[in-house]
Amino acid sequence: MSSIEHGTSPDSGHGAGPWAPRQRGILMRAGYVRAAWCAGLFFLIGMYIVVAIRWFAGWDPVYDWNIITITGALTTAPIGFLLGLGAFDYWLYWISGRPTRPEDHSGHGAYSWKDYFKVNTDHKVIGVQYLTTTFVFFVLGGLMAMLFRAELAQPGMQFMDTQTYNGLVSVHAALMIFVFIIPAFAGLANFAVPLMLGAPDMAFPRLNALSFWLLPIAGTMFLASFLAPGGAFATGWTSYAPLASEQPIGQVFFNMGVQWAGASSILTALNFLVTIITMRAPGMTFWRMPLLVWANFTTSLLVVIATPFIAGSQFFVMFDRVMHTSFFVPAGGGYVLGYQHIFWFYSHPAVYIMILPGFGIISEIISVFSRKPIFGYRLMAMSLLGILVLGFSVWAHHMFVAGMADWLRVPMMISTLLIAVPTGVKVFSWLATMWEGKIHLNTPMLFALGFISMFVIGGLSGIYLGSVPITVHASDTYFIVAHIHYVLFGGSVLTIFAGIYYWFPKMTGRMYSERLGKWHFWLTFVSFNLTFFPMHWVGLVGMPRRVADYSDRFADLNLFVTVSSFALGASVVIFFYNVIVSWARGPIAESNPWRAMTLEWQVSSPPPVFNFDEIPQVVGGPYEYGVPGARHAVLKGGAAQEAHV
Amino acid sequence: MTGIGIVVAILVTLVAVLIPWLPTSASEEMDRIEFVYWFATIICIGIFSLVMAVIIYSVLTFRAGPDDEADGPSIHGHTGLEIVWTVVPAVLVIAIGIVSAVVLSQNGSAGANPLTVKVFAQQFAWRFEYPDQANLKSGELVLPTGRSVKFEMTSADVIHSFWIPEMGQKQDLVPGIKTTLVVTPKPGHEGTFTLVCTELCGLGHATMRAPVRVLTQAGFDAWVKEQQSGGGGGATGAAVFTSAGCAGCHAFEPAGSNAAIGPSLDELAASAEQAGQPLDAYVRESIVEPGKVIASGYKDGVMPPSFGESLSAKEIDALVQYLTGTGP
Numbered sequence: 012m013s014s015i016e017h018g019t020s021p022d023s024g025h026g027a028g029p030w031a032p033r034q035r036g037i038l039m040r041a042g043y044v045r046a047a048w049c050a051g052l053f054f055l056i057g058m059y060i061v062v063a064i065r066w067f068a069g070w071d072p073v074y075d076w077n078i079i080t081i082t083g084a085l086t087t088a089p090i091g092f093l094l095g096l097g098a099f100d101y102w103l104y105w106i107s108g109r110p111t112r113p114e115d116h117s118g119h120g121a122y123s124w125k126d127y128f129k130v131n132t133d134h135k136v137i138g139v140q141y142l143t144t145t146f147v148f149f150v151l152g153g154l155m156a157m158l159f160r161a162e163l164a165q166p167g168m169q170f171m172d173t174q175t176y177n178g179l180v181s182v183h184a185a186l187m188i189f190v191f192i193i194p195a196f197a198g199l200a201n202f203a204v205p206l207m208l209g210a211p212d213m214a215f216p217r218l219n220a221l222s223f224w225l226l227p228i229a230g231t232m233f234l235a236s237f238l239a240p241g242g243a244f245a246t247g248w249t250s251y252a253p254l255a256s257e258q259p260i261g262q263v264f265f266n267m268g269v270q271w272a273g274a275s276s277i278l279t280a281l282n283f284l285v286t287i288i289t290m291r292a293p294g295m296t297f298w299r300m301p302l303l304v305w306a307n308f309t310t311s312l313l314v315v316i317a318t319p320f321i322a323g324s325q326f327f328v329m330f331d332r333v334m335h336t337s338f339f340v341p342a343g344g345g346y347v348l349g350y351q352h353i354f355w356f357y358s359h360p361a362v363y364i365m366i367l368p369g370f371g372i373i374s375e376i377i378s379v380f381s382r383k384p385i386f387g388y389r390l391m392a393m394s395l396l397g398i399l400v401l402g403f404s405v406w407a408h409h410m411f412v413a414g415m416a417d418w419l420r421v422p423m424m425i426s427t428l429l430i431a432v433p434t435g436v437k438v439f440s441w442l443a444t445m446w447e448g449k450i451h452l453n454t455p456m457l458f459a460l461g462f463i464s465m466f467v468i469g470g471l472s473g474i475y476l477g478s479v480p481i482t483v484h485a486s487d488t489y490f491i492v493a494h495i496h497y498v499l500f501g502g503s504v505l506t507i508f509a510g511i512y513y514w515f516p517k518m519t520g521r522m523y524s525e526r527l528g529k530w531h532f533w534l535t536f537v538s539f540n541l542t543f544f545p546m547h548w549v550g551l552v553g554m555p556r557r558v559a560d561y562s563d564r565f566a567d568l569n570l571f572v573t574v575s576s577f578a579l580g581a582s583v584v585i586f587f588y589n590v591i592v593s594w595a596r597g598p599i600a601e602s603n604p605w606r607a608m609t610l611e612w613q614v615s616s617p618p619p620v621f622n623f624d625e626i627p628q629v630v631g632g633p634y635e636y637g638v639p640g641a642r643h644a645v646l647k648g649g650a651a652q653e654a655h656v
Numbered sequence: 657m658t659g660i661g662i663v664v665a666i667l668v669t670l671v672a673v674l675i676p677w678l679p680t681s682a683s684e685e686m687d688r689i690e691f692v693y694w695f696a697t698i699i700c701i702g703i704f705s706l707v708m709a710v711i712i713y714s715v716l717t718f719r720a721g722p723d724d725e726a727d728g729p730s731i732h733g734h735t736g737l738e739i740v741w742t743v744v745p746a747v748l749v750i751a752i753g754i755v756s757a758v759v760l761s762q763n764g765s766a767g768a769n770p771l772t773v774k775v776f777a778q779q780f781a782w783r784f785e786y787p788d789q790a791n792l793k794s795g796e797l798v799l800p801t802g803r804s805v806k807f808e809m810t811s812a813d814v815i816h817s818f819w820i821p822e823m824g825q826k827q828d829l830v831p832g833i834k835t836t837l838v839v840t841p842k843p844g845h846e847g848t849f850t851l852v853c854t855e856l857c858g859l860g861h862a863t864m865r866a867p868v869r870v871l872t873q874a875g876f877d878a879w880v881k882e883q884q885s886g887g888g889g890g891a892t893g894a895a896v897f898t899s900a901g902c903a904g905c906h907a908f909e910p911a912g913s914n915a916a917i918g919p920s921l922d923e924l925a926a927s928a929e930q931a932g933q934p935l936d937a938y939v940r941e942s943i944v945e946p947g948k949v950i951a952s953g954y955k956d957g958v959m960p961p962s963f964g965e966s967l968s969a970k971e972i973d974a975l976v977q978y979l980t981g982t983g984p
Contacts, residue, residue: 173859187954247856254814254858341832383728387738412826414835419758428749432742439741442710448728449720460711467707478696478756480689480763487817487854551681551823555854556864636731654872
C-alpha cells in the first residue's frame with residue numbers, strides 16, 4: 012500500500028505543468044486503498060441491485076448467492092477495483108468537465124519499482140507489467156500441472172478427489188492460455204511494436220493501461236474459483252455445454268474470467284491495429300515493417316474478429332445456468348453442438364493468436380543471429396495473412412467426432428491440411444535465412460532453433476490430426492495433449508522465452524547471463540521432450556485425456572512423464588534466477604548488443620521515455636544485413652545510432 | 657547435409673517402426689486407419705528429416721566465431737525455391753486429404769445386414785440394447801466378429817464419447833441428437849476389450865468404462881439365447897448392478913468393484929443405521945431418490961435421479977436384494 016505516496020511522482024520526472032494534482036487523503040487518492048474500498052462498495056452495489064430486484068419481484072430466496080456472485084463479485088467489484096486504481100480517472104475528469112492533465116504522459120515512465128504497480132500509460136512500462144503478471148500466472152499454472160502430474164504418477168487416486176483433479180486441469184489450461192500465452196505476447200508486442208514503428212507510444216495509451224489492468228482481474232477470477240463452494244471449474248478449458256451449465260458455481264468464474272481476459276485482448280488488439288496503421292514513422296511503408304509488426308497486425312485482426320465469439324459462448328452457457336435460457340439445453344429446444352461451433356470459431360483462431368506473434372519474434376531473431384536478410388520477406392508477410400484467412404475456415408476440425416453434419420468433415424479437413432502450406436513456407440524461409448549465414452548461438456537463437464524443431468513436430472502431429480480417420484482414433488486422447496503442448500509449449504512458450512532474452516537488454520538496460528540462459532534452454536528442451544513425447548504413444552494406444560485415474564498398463568510411462576515434468580518445472584527456476592539477478596545486478600547493456608537494424612535497437616537501453624528524441628526517417632528494409640551501406644532508418648544525432656555505424 | 661538427413665531419417669524411422677504406436681487392430685476400420693497413419697508417417701518422416709538436417713548442418717557449418725562480426729551474404733529470396741516449397745507441401749497434404757476422405761467414407765459405411773446396437777450413456781455408465789434381438793438389454797457390450805455393427809447412440813445428460821481403442825472408431829454421444837458409428841470386428845480377434853468414455857463428463861469420467869466381449873457369430877448367438885432365457889425381466893441383482901453401471905462409481909466387494917466416486921456399498925448396514933432406517937428401505941430409497949440422504953463426504957446431484965424410471969420394479973427388487981446380501 013506504500014505505493015500511494017507516489018501518487019504524484021510521475022510529474023516529478025517532467026517538472027510540474029500548469030496542472031498540479033490536488034493533494035488528497037489516502038482514501039481518495041488513486042491507488043490500492045481506494046481500489047480496495049471501491050471494489051467493496053461496488054460489490055455491495057451489485058449485490059443490492061440483485062437483492063432489490065428479487066425482493067421487488069417476490070422471488071425466493073431474496074439473497075441468491077449464485078446471482079450475487081456473478082453480479083457483485085465477478086462484474087461490479089472488478090469495475091470498482093479499476094475505478095479505485097485510477098484506470099478511469101482521466102476520462103471521468105474529462106467527462107465531468109474538471110481540469111485534465113494538459114499533456115498525455117503524466118503517467119509515463121517508471122522511476123521506481125513501485126511505478127510498475129500503478130496505472131501507467133507508457134507502453135514500455137505496460138509491456139513489462141504484462142510480462143511480469145503473466146509470468147506469475149505461468150508459475151501458478153505450472154505448479155498446478157505438477158500437482159496433477161503427481162496424482163497421475165500412479166493409477167488410482169492418491170492425493171485428491173476427482174473434482175479437484177478436474178479443477179486443477181481446467182484452471183491450469185485457463186491460466187496458461189488466457190492469462191499467460193496470449194497476454195505475454197501482447198506484453199512483448201506492447202514493448203517492441205511502437206519502438207519498431209518509430210512511434211513515441213501506442214495510439215491510445217490510457218486504453219492500453221486499462222487493457223493491462225483487466226488481466227489480473229481475469230487471472231484472479233480463475234484462481235479464486237478454488238474458493239467457491241463445490242470447487243474450481245472442472246470442465247476443461249473448453250467448458251463444453253451442457254456439462255458446464257450444471258456444474259457447481261465455480262464454473263461461472265471461468266465464464267466471467269474469460270470475459271475480462273477477452274475484453275483485455277480486444278482492446279489491446281484495436282490499439283495495435285490503430286497504432287500500426289497510423290503511427291508508422293515517415294518512410295515506414297507496410298513493406299518495410301519488421302515481421303514482428305506484421306505478425307501482431309495479423310494477430311490483432313484475428314483477435315478483433317474472433318474474440319467476441321468466445322465471449323458470446325460463455326455468456327450463453329451462463330445464461331442457461333442462471334436465466335434458464337435454453338441455448339444448449341435440448342429439453343428446451345437448444346442445440347448442444349451449437350456451443351462447440353461458437354466456441355471453436357474463436358478458439359481455433361486463438362491457436363494462431365497464440366503462435367503468430369511467436370513467428371514474428373523468431374523471424375527477428377533468426378535474421379539478426381544469422382546476420383542475413385530474412386529469406387522471402389514478402390512471402391513471409393503474405394503467409395501470415397494466408398494463415399489468418401484459412402484460420403477462420405477450420406474450426407470444425409475440433410469436432411470431427413462431435414456429431415456435427417457429416418458433409419462438413421471433408422472440407423474442414425482439406426482447409427486444415429492446407430494451413431500446413433503457409434506454415435511450411437515460414438519454416439523453410441527461416442531455414443533458408445540461416446543458410447550460409449554467420450550464425451551466433453546466443454540464448455535467443457538457441458530458443459529460436461529449439462522452437463523450429465519442436466514446432467515442426469507439433470505441426471506434423473497436426474497433419475495426423477487434420478486427417479479425419481486418424482483423428483477419429485486419436486481425438487480426446489493423450490495424443491491431443493502431446494500435440495497441444497508441442498504447439499503451445501514447444502511453440503509459443505519457447506518463442507516467449509526467446510523474445511524475453513532478446514529484448515531483455517532493451518527492457519532493463521542490463522545483460523542477462525548467457526551461461527544460465529543456455530543452461531535454461533538445454534534443461535527445458537530435454538525435459539520438455541521427455542515429458543510430452545511419450546504422451547503421443549500413451550494416447551494412441553488407449554489413454555483418454557482429462558482422466559484422474561487410468562489403466563494399470565500405462566503406469567510406468569506415466570511415472571516417467573511425472574518425473575520429467577518436475578525437471579521441466581525446475582528448469583524454469585533457472586530462468587527466474589537469471590532474469591531477477593540480471594535485472595538487479597547484471598552488466599549494463601549496450602544500446603545495440605545484437606547489432607540489429609530494427610529501430611528499437613537504435614535508441615538507448617532502456618529507451619528514453621518518449622522513445623525517440625526526434626522522429627526517425629525510415630529509408631530501407633529492416634533486415635538489410637550484408638548489404639553494404641544499407642540502413643533501415645536515419646536518426647539524427649542519436650548517440651546510439653553513431654555507435655551502430 | 658545429405659548424410660545428416662539420412663541419419664536423422666533412419667533414426668526417426670526406427671522410432672516409428674520399433675515402437676508399437678498403435679494398438680493391435682481388432683476391426684476393419686482400424687486397419688484402414690493404420691493405412692492412413694502410415695501414409696502420413698512416411699511423408700512426415702521425410703519433412704522432419706529435411707528440416708532437422710538443414711538446422712543441424714547450418715549450425716555446424718555456418719556458425720560464426722566469437723569475434724566474427726561479419727555479415728552473411730545478402731540473399732533476399734529465390735522465387736523458384738519459394739514456389740517449390742509452397743507447391744510441394746500443398747501436393748503432399750492434398751494427397752493425405754484424398755486418402756483420408758476415401759478411408760473416411762469407407763469407415764462410415766455399414767454394408768449390408770449390419771447388427772444394430774443402441775448405446776445409452778449417462779453419468780457415468782453405459783447401457784446397450786439390441787433391437788433385433790428382442791430388445792435385449794445389457795451392461796456389457798457383446799459383439800460378433802465378421803459383421804458390421806452399427807451403433808445408434810444418445811446421451812441422457814451431458815456429452816460422452818464412445819471409444820474402444822483397438823477398434824479405432826470414436827463418436828460423441830450428444831444429448832438431444834442421435835449419433836451413429838460403424839465398427840466391424842475382425843474374425844480372429846475375439847476377446848475382451850474396454851469401452852472408455854473420452855469426453856470429460858464430470859466427476860466419474862475416468863471410471864466411465866464398460867466391458868466389451870467380442871465373440872464369433874456362433875458364440876454371439878449363444879450369448880443372446882442365454883440372455884433371453886435367463887432374462888424376461890428376471891435378471892439377477894448382480895446383472896442389474898453391472899448393466900446399470902453401479903460399478904462405475906461405487907465400491908462393492910461381491911461385484912469386485914473399487915470405484916470411489918460415490919460411497920462404498922460395503923458399509924450399507926452402518927449407513928442405514930445412521931439414517932435411522934431399515935436396511936431394505938434405505939437401500940431402495942437411495943437408488944430411487946439418491947438426494948434424500950447424502951453420505952458424509954459426498955455431494956448431492958452426482959448420482960442420476962433417474963434409476964427409478966430406467967429400471968423396472970423387478971430389477972430394483974433384485975438390486976436391493978443383491979446389495980443387502982439377500983439375493984444373487
